[in-house]
Amino acid sequence: MELILSLVPWILIFGVFWFFLIRPQKKQQKEHQDMLSNLQVGDKIVTAGGIKGKIVKIKDNIVRLRVSSNVDIDLLKSSISHIDKSEDDEENDDN
Numbered sequence: 174m175e176l177i178l179s180l181v182p183w184i185l186i187f188g189v190f191w192f193f194l195i196r197p198q199k200k201q202q203k204e205h206q207d208m209l210s211n212l213q214v215g216d217k218i219v220t221a222g223g224i225k226g227k228i229v230k231i232k233d234n235i236v237r238l239r240v241s242s243n244v245d246i247d248l249l250k251s252s253i254s255h256i257d258k259s260e261d262d263e264e265n266d267d268n
Contacts, residue, residue, distance in 0.1 A: 209250050212236070217257040220248060225257055 212218070216228045218238070226246070230237035234250045 208256065209253060212250070212253070212256075217259075219254050219257050221252050221254045 214228050219225050226238035226240040229239045235247055236250055237245050237247050239245050
């Protein structure tokens with residue numbers, strides 16, 4: 174009985190950690206993995222380093238990103254942070 178009572182606080186601490194830290198992080202990782210697997214040519218993205226560009230080619234885990242006119246860079250899919258939702262980038266590139 175005493176052993177069970179001494180384990181209750183540890184079980185509660187683990188439950189709180191799981192509910193507030195582990196579960197949300199796993200959900201965020203799953204959403205990021207889904208986003209990476211659904212990337213398409215033409216998507217505007219932002220890398221983890223802050224580079225913005227448009228996807229021009231996808232091959233396995235390598236993505237070719239157009240960052241400016243006639244300037245393409247290759248990067249790993251895993252370095253993509255998120256899809257850029259801003260619309261004003263293309264308008265500014267034309268001027």
